[in-house]
Amino acid sequence: MVRFIHTADLHLDQTFKNLPIKDDYLQHALAEATLNSFDNLIQTAINEQVDFFLIVGDIYHGARATLRAQFAFANGMQRLADAEIPVYMLYGNHDFDADANHRLKLPNNVHIFGHEVETKYLSTHRGEKVAISGFSYDQQWIADDRSAEYPTRDPLVDIHIGMIHGDNSSSNGQKHYAPFNPSDLVSHGFDYWALGHIHKGQVLYENPTMVYPGNIQGASFKEDGAKGALIVNLEKGGYTNLEFIETAEWQFQQSTRELGLVDSLESLRNTIEVALHDHIMYAKDEAVNVISRMTFTTNGDEESLYWWHTYADELLEQLQWSLRNQNASRAQKVYLVALDIQVNNQAVWSPSPVFNDSMKRAFEDITSDDEQFQTLVADLEKNGQWQRLVGANIDVDQFKADILAKAKEQIILEQASYSQEQRRF
Numbered sequence: 001m002v003r004f005i006h007t008a009d010l011h012l013d014q015t016f017k018n019l020p021i022k023d024d025y026l027q028h029a030l031a032e033a034t035l036n037s038f039d040n041l042i043q044t045a046i047n048e049q050v051d052f053f054l055i056v057g058d059i060y061h062g063a064r065a066t067l068r069a070q071f072a073f074a075n076g077m078q079r080l081a082d083a084e085i086p087v088y089m090l091y092g093n094h095d096f097d098a099d100a101n102h103r104l105k106l107p108n109n110v111h112i113f114g115h116e117v118e119t120k121y122l123s124t125h126r127g128e129k130v131a132i133s134g135f136s137y138d139q140q141w142i143a144d145d146r147s148a149e150y151p152t153r154d155p156l157v158d159i160h161i162g163m164i165h166g167d168n169s170s171s172n173g174q175k176h177y178a179p180f181n182p183s184d185l186v187s188h189g190f191d192y193w194a195l196g197h198i199h200k201g202q203v204l205y206e207n208p209t210m211v212y213p214g215n216i217q218g219a220s221f222k223e224d225g226a227k228g229a230l231i232v233n234l235e236k237g238g239y240t241n242l243e244f245i246e247t248a249e250w251q252f253q254q255s256t257r258e259l260g261l262v263d264s265l266e267s268l269r270n271t272i273e274v275a276l277h278d279h280i281m282y283a284k285d286e287a288v289n290v291i292s293r294m295t296f297t298t299n300g301d302e303e304s305l306y307w308w309h310t311y312a313d314e315l316l317e318q319l320q321w322s323l324r325n326q327n328a329s330r331a332q333k334v335y336l337v338a339l340d341i342q343v344n345n346q347a348v349w350s351p352s353p354v355f356n357d358s359m360k361r362a363f364e365d366i367t368s369d370d371e372q373f374q375t376l377v378a379d380l381e382k383n384g385q386w387q388r389l390v391g392a393n394i395d396v397d398q399f400k401a402d403i404l405a406k407a408k409e410q411i412i413l414e415q416a417s418y419s420q421e422q423r424r425f
């Protein structure tokens with residue numbers, strides 16, 4: 001049996017997208033988060049005395065890797081070298097190895113796959129022979145299915161592993177990241193397929209096991225929950241046991257609850273604090289720091305929306321303030337960065353059906369008109385300030401979803417609040 005680490009998508013030293021972080025401590029902590037998760041992973045590999053260590057692409061967030069990321073990575077590789085653990089790695093679409101002169105030299109235990117599919121061999125301490133096949137990206141996009149370039153299983157080794165950084169072409173994934181069809185990969189007869197690229201950990205296929213370990217640190221609320229890597233126990237003949245090891249010290253957590261009926265400032269505060277308590281308990285139970293977002297749903301009760309509209313923003317500030325005080329004496333930190341309201345679709349936007357219909361139509365038009373949105377973003381990108389301060393750090397799809405949700409929320413809240421004020425005074 002061989003025992004190895006399978007990791008991918010380290011994105012060392014990446015910035016955190018779309019996060020309204022005002023807190024200095026959190027900003028500082030997140031700047032270290034990917035590097036700390038990586039250090040934890042290296043320590044686990046050493047403690048567990050694994051036979052080898054696989055990295056399936058996107059070690060760095062950009063082709064022009066920061067020196068901070070490169071020093072951290074080289075340091076981790078040296079620690080593995082000292083523990084006599086060999087590393088087999090390839091570059092993905094984020095860190096495609098465009099110019100090797102821009103990369104620090106890595107210790108001799110590190111074996112990097114070239115731009116053509118190749119097979120590397122190793123013998124474990126117990127004498128098991130292992131073949132590993134893979135390739136590195138030489139450019140950001142690879143539209144061709146490269147799976148046919150992989151060899152068939154080498155009959156002379158005990159274990160043959162394939163590594164590929166890419167997208168499952170049989171699902172609706174994007175098609176320019178070395179797309180592959182799982183059944184094509186199966187036909188090569190390998191014992192295990194180590195995948196990379198998709199940040200959500202998932203087993204794509206069993207017999208042989210084909211798995212994405214996910215990234216080692218979530219970078220946004222889209223990447224919530226536990227993050228880390230896999231320890232793989234693999235027997236000759238393909239029997240596989242996967243152990244997930246959580247290495248991230250910071251987790252994104254989001255919850256959605258019904259707002260219920262709110263008729264006072266105190267009842268709004270209670271509703272929000274009860275939900276927040278769950279996040280605090282989660283952090284404690286899981287022994288992890290948590291970055292929280294809480295969403296409340298409502299059918300559009302005007303009184304409840306009135307109280308939300310009047311106090312939610314200020315309550316968020318007050319809760320952030322008291323969390324900061326509690327965090328000082330808490331082993332696990334909890335930061336609440338957003339409090340959102342979501343009015344269910346069937347909700348009445350306004351007493352006027354004409355207004356409702358035209359509003360809904362306007363939103364449908366905006367949502368479906370991709371061209372209009374692309375023009376808007378293209379205009380923004382011409383602006384130097386936008387490019388410098390915002391452009392590189394946003395996820396365009398998320399940005400679109402966020403501004404539409406915010407606009408809709410604002411209209412509904414204003415409308416509800418207006419009706420409520422009319423009734424009160």
Ligand SMILES: [Mn+2]
Binds near residue numbers: 196
């Ligand atoms: Mn990738």
